Amino acid sequence: MRLFALGGAGPLAKSIAGAIGVELDPVEERAFSDGEHKSRPLVSVRNEDVYVLAQLHAHDGKTPGDLLMRLLFFLATCRENGAARVTAVVPYLPFMRKERQTKPRDPVTSRYVATLFEAVGTTMVATIEVHNPAAFQNAFRCQTSHLNAHHLMAQRICSIARSPIVVASPDSGGMHRAGLVREAVQQETGRDVGSAMMEKHRSQDVLTGTQFAGDVAGADVFIVDDIIATGNTIVRAAEACRAHGANRVFAMATHGLFAGGAEGLFAQGVLDGIVVTDSVAPFVLPAEAEQRLEVIPTGELMGAAIARLHGGGSINRLLNPRM
Known part of the structure; x- marks a missing residue:
């Protein structure tokens, strides 16, 4: 298993890695003077089960759209370099509140975001508490894992x-x-x-x-x-x-x-x-x-979820411990 964190190893990323008992794998992230960027894993991902943690809320002068694009490019890079599975771990997944048309010619952004994840070869998207879990699951054709607190x-x-x-x-x-x-x-x-x-x-x-x-x-x-x-x-x-x-x-x-x-x-x-x-x-x-x-x-919750996704354990039992 490989675990990467985009945007630096913040407290949540470190907490998740600690809960799993692994080290975060190194990433090179570069920003160019014209606003373009690139990210690449600094270890081999060939035939690996890859998990990419990204916090997509607006922060550090970057919009959710900026951060989503960086994540998509990195997921595609892992796929292109032979990763067996690629899971996007996004504690907050933006653009999910608009999951249906409420006015004429409204966008359905949840479905458009799902299409983008699918286009770069994402195996699974794991997130916490989207606005409408049913709409989230129906929007994606790749696998999803919806956690809650x-x-x-x-x-x-x-x-x-x-x-x-x-x-x-x-x-x-x-x-x-x-x-x-x-x-x-x-x-x-x-x-x-x-x-x-x-x-x-x-x-x-x-x-x-x-x-x-x-x-x-x-x-x-x-x-x-x-x-x-x-x-x-x-x-x-x-x-x-x-x-x-x-x-x-x-x-x-x-x-x-x-x-x-x-x-x-x-x-x-x-x-x-x-x-x-x-x-x-x-x-x-x-x-x-x-x-x-x-x-x-939430580090222990998300770390336990990643460990179960990697090992084939039950997410339902994780979320419902008294069952």
């Missing part, structure tokens, strides 16, 4: 919460995701856990909808989402929970993008805590905001 989140909820507990979705589209976290909390605690949902409609980045469903009075509420970008969706749901009598309100998301700084999310009195994973770390936030942020590490 539901049990990691459930364990953290159990350590924070006082009874009663409610797991809430900030919109109707996230009800299934919140339901899975709720079930994981019930497995951990052996107690009933409530559910709630906020109505949301979005048009040209304008959010509307005021209906709220669920009993949150006197409860610790955990609003669960896949991504926190500007934080506006979470803030609306948090304010509704407080208006309906919640005791404490926390936000939990797999990917903390925090676009534009997400200032409203960190304002005093909105949330009692914000919990995300390290899928897009390090975060670009003011120091006072970072102090209010709790980060769940």
Whole structure:
């Protein structure tokens, strides 16, 4: 097995390698003066099972599109140099939120990205918590492995919460995701856990909808989402929970993008805590905001997944340890 990390061996890459018990293999990455670039493995990949870790959220002045192109070129290079299998390991996979046409002539970017991965000979794409897992799986004709942090989140909820507990979705589209976290909390605690949902409609980045469903009075509420970008969706749901009598309100998301700084999310009195994973770390936030942020590490989860993919183990049992 070969394990490469593009963009430098950051903390997450080192954590994944440590969880597997291997060293990251060396990569040459060069940027040219005109903006072009090249990357190549510095060890042989012939007949190897190759895993390429890349963090594709915007960072270090590079856009998700820039970083995706670098990854695609490197995957193709490994294939061209004889790799037996090539797996793209992308903790956050961009362009997945647009998986269907909602307006005339809309792009379906999830399918276009899938086509690009397939075109360079990718064997598998492994990621954590895409916006719509069913759409993700249907978009790709190569193999996919969809991981989630539901049990990691459930364990953290159990350590924070006082009874009663409610797991809430900030919109109707996230009800299934919140339901899975709720079930994981019930497995951990052996107690009933409530559910709630906020109505949301979005048009040209304008959010509307005021209906709220669920009993949150006197409860610790955990609003669960896949991504926190500007934080506006979470803030609306948090304010509704407080208006309906919640005791404490926390936000939990797999990917903390925090676009534009997400200032409203960190304002005093909105949330009692914000919990995300390290899928897009390090975060670009003011120091006072970072102090209010709790980060769940995913290195062991992703390392275990890679080890099972390489050895033919069960990903389902990894994600559902109580089965």
